Amino acid sequence: MQPARDLKPNFSIPPSSAAPAGSDPYLQSNVRMTLEDSNLWKSFHELGTEMIITKPGRRMFPHCKINLSGLLPYAKYIMLMDMVPVDGFRYKWNKDRWEVAGKAEPQPPCRTYLHPDSPAPGSHWMKQMVSFLKLKLTNNTLDQHGHIILHSMHRYQPRFHIVQADDLFSVRWSVFQTFTFPETTFTAVTAYQNGKITKLKIDNNPFAKGFREQGTNTKRQRALRSHACPEKSLKRLNAVKPETEQRAPPGTEFRSTFYEGYEQEQAELSKPKDGESMKEERYSPWGAEHDPSHSLRTESPLGSDTREIYNAEQMVPTPTSYQPYRFHEFGKSPSPSSSTASTSSGGRPSFESRVPDVATVPDQDAKPSSLEMLPSSCPPSLPTGHATPQDYTGVLNVAMAPPPTKPGVIGHMYNPYTTEQALGQWNGPPHSQYGSSAYPGHHLPSDYSAQSMHHGYHHGNMAEWSQYPLFSYSCW
DNA sequence: TCGGCTCACACTTTTGAATTGC
DNA sequence: AGCAATTCAAAAGTGTGAGCCG
Numbered sequence: 001m002q003p004a005r006d007l008k009p010n011f012s013i014p015p016s017s018a019a020p021a022g023s024d025p026y027l028q029s030n031v032r033m034t035l036e037d038s039n040l041w042k043s044f045h046e047l048g049t050e051m052i053i054t055k056p057g058r059r060m061f062p063h064c065k066i067n068l069s070g071l072l073p074y075a076k077y078i079m080l081m082d083m084v085p086v087d088g089f090r091y092k093w094n095k096d097r098w099e100v101a102g103k104a105e106p107q108p109p110c111r112t113y114l115h116p117d118s119p120a121p122g123s124h125w126m127k128q129m130v131s132f133l134k135l136k137l138t139n140n141t142l143d144q145h146g147h148i149i150l151h152s153m154h155r156y157q158p159r160f161h162i163v164q165a166d167d168l169f170s171v172r173w174s175v176f177q178t179f180t181f182p183e184t185t186f187t188a189v190t191a192y193q194n195g196k197i198t199k200l201k202i203d204n205n206p207f208a209k210g211f212r213e214q215g216t217n218t219k220r221q222r223a224l225r226s227h228a229c230p231e232k233s234l235k236r237l238n239a240v241k242p243e244t245e246q247r248a249p250p251g252t253e254f255r256s257t258f259y260e261g262y263e264q265e266q267a268e269l270s271k272p273k274d275g276e277s278m279k280e281e282r283y284s285p286w287g288a289e290h291d292p293s294h295s296l297r298t299e300s301p302l303g304s305d306t307r308e309i310y311n312a313e314q315m316v317p318t319p320t321s322y323q324p325y326r327f328h329e330f331g332k333s334p335s336p337s338s339s340t341a342s343t344s345s346g347g348r349p350s351f352e353s354r355v356p357d358v359a360t361v362p363d364q365d366a367k368p369s370s371l372e373m374l375p376s377s378c379p380p381s382l383p384t385g386h387a388t389p390q391d392y393t394g395v396l397n398v399a400m401a402p403p404p405t406k407p408g409v410i411g412h413m414y415n416p417y418t419t420e421q422a423l424g425q426w427n428g429p430p431h432s433q434y435g436s437s438a439y440p441g442h443h444l445p446s447d448y449s450a451q452s453m454h455h456g457y458h459h460g461n462m463a464e465w466s467q468y469p470l471f472s473y474s475c476w
Numbered sequence: 477t478c479g480g481c482t483c484a485c486a487c488t489t490t491t492g493a494a495t496t497g498c
Numbered sequence: 499a500g501c502a503a504t505t506c507a508a509a510a511g512t513g514t515g516a517g518c519c520g
Contacts, residue, residue, distance in 0.1 A: 052513085055482075059511065092479080139481085152480075190481050191514090198513070207512035209488055 031162060033179045036065035036129055040204060041183040047196045048098055049186035051156075057136030057147040061205050064132040064158055064184065071122025072164070078171055079115035079125065080161035081132050083148055086185055091153050093193030101153065108141040108149040112161070119167055132158075139190060150188040157185045 035041060040062050041049075052058045064081065071077060085104060092101035113135045117124065138147040150156055157180055165174040192198045202208040 061512085202513070205512065207488055207490095207510090209512085 030070040032069045034067045035181045045183040051186045053137040053139040055140045057138045073123040076119040078118040078163040082112040083156040086155040
């Protein structure tokens with residue numbers, strides 16, 4: 001376990017932009033997030049975490065579970081989670097390590113998972129662990145169930161967003177605080193590549209108990225079993241079909257959708273790992289990570305054409321005040337003086353967010369200060385002139401998990417925000433009709449586009465617009 | 477030919493409705 | 499009648515590996 005001081009945010013806030021303590025309680029924030037099962041995550045990370053993605057959707061394992069502190073007990077918060085590409089490459093498993101196989105595929109529509117408890121007061125979030133158990137990953141770009149869409153053989157990192165907002169309607173004017181944990185980085189796969197990961201999963205996932213004893217579930221043995229009990233297999237066969245037929249038709253679930261910008265976070269995520277980390281992970285299967293020719297990404301994985309495809313979907317006015325935070329690679333780069341990171345009592349990595357002087361309703365005029373702090377936030381290793389570390393673009397949809405008391409997709413309808421509410425408020429024009437004029441009043445609290453502009457990257461001639469609207473549309 | 481993906485399978489845990497006891 | 503605890507069947511979540519596909 002790394003000492004607390006080894007953890008630090010990559011994204012520091014210049015003192016000049018920090019709100020004077022006590023000046024405005026609403027803006028004060030000392031939010032701290034810790035990752036549960038951190039050791040388990042690290043175990044996986046050392047081997048090169050793989051997450052199975054399937055068409056119908058697959059849960060993550062390990063699950064994302066976090067602890068929160070520092071929230072205002074009576075203020076309401078919304079908890080979001082999404083996935084961002086770690087880099088711009090597609091990978092392949094070669095013998096015992098991951099290797100770069102080429103450029104990443106164009107990003108699928110990007111969705112954000114909304115924690116079903118949202119919105120809830122800070123006391124609620126702090127009183128117990130916040131689990132994202134129900135989140136599902138899919139490789140089906142046409143997915144209608146609100147799962148988070150990923151590409152197989154690509155690397156991703158989960159992000160957690162805390163938004164102080166009384167309801168979903170207020171999100172777009174609220175302060176986002178984003179947290180990431182490097183050890184949660186994973187490669188999306190449709191079938192396990194690394195046998196060690198398979199074993200680790202089987203050892204730790206109760207659902208995989210049946211596979212713990214090697215060879216207990218081979219095709220041959222299963223055939224023998226079904227031979228011994230053919231009626232059981234038949235019953236199974238009959239039971240499965242109706243289930244698929246009963247699948248709720250598209251449109252019966254709650255799903256709100258919005259776009260968001262990613263440039264800034266991508267700049268953070270795409271930072272090359274420092275040399276120390278490579279030493280520490282010399283047994284890591286992340287082969288590409290260790291290849292100097294691959295460790296620094298110098299161009300976007302997405303061609304401008306691809307970006308424009310996503311850009312065309314929707315745009316929002318440039319926001320200013322979104323402050324993403326993330327850990328450095330855990331166990332590295334001690335920086336006690338500047339660090340706000342700490343380790344919780346359980347030795348878990350945690351990160352204390354310091355919200356700077358962030359306007360609740362970001363002002364366009366705030367752009368310059370926001371831009372100014374970017375260079376100092378970037379580690380020296382970040383390539384200079386890195387105009388678009390990763391021009392990750394996408395559509396950010398909110399997928400609401402069903403509440404605990406209601407099963408399956410129908411559960412979406414029991415969310416505190418009904419379909420009508422959500423759609424009525426958040427839905428933009430149909431997918432094909434997105435245009436800048438649709439969201440004239442957006443003040444998305446995001447620095448994504450700020451960074452985008454800082455780097456001189458404009459989506460075509462849309463300099464004043466981010467292509468990532470918040471809560472823009474629904475796709476079901 | 478090969479790498480990646482899909483699917484059905486057996487097994488396990490989780491969920492929630494029904495039942496029971498107080 | 500109301501509530502909590504218990505039971506149990508159904509649903510959901512696992513990795514596997516053959517077969518399919520490009």
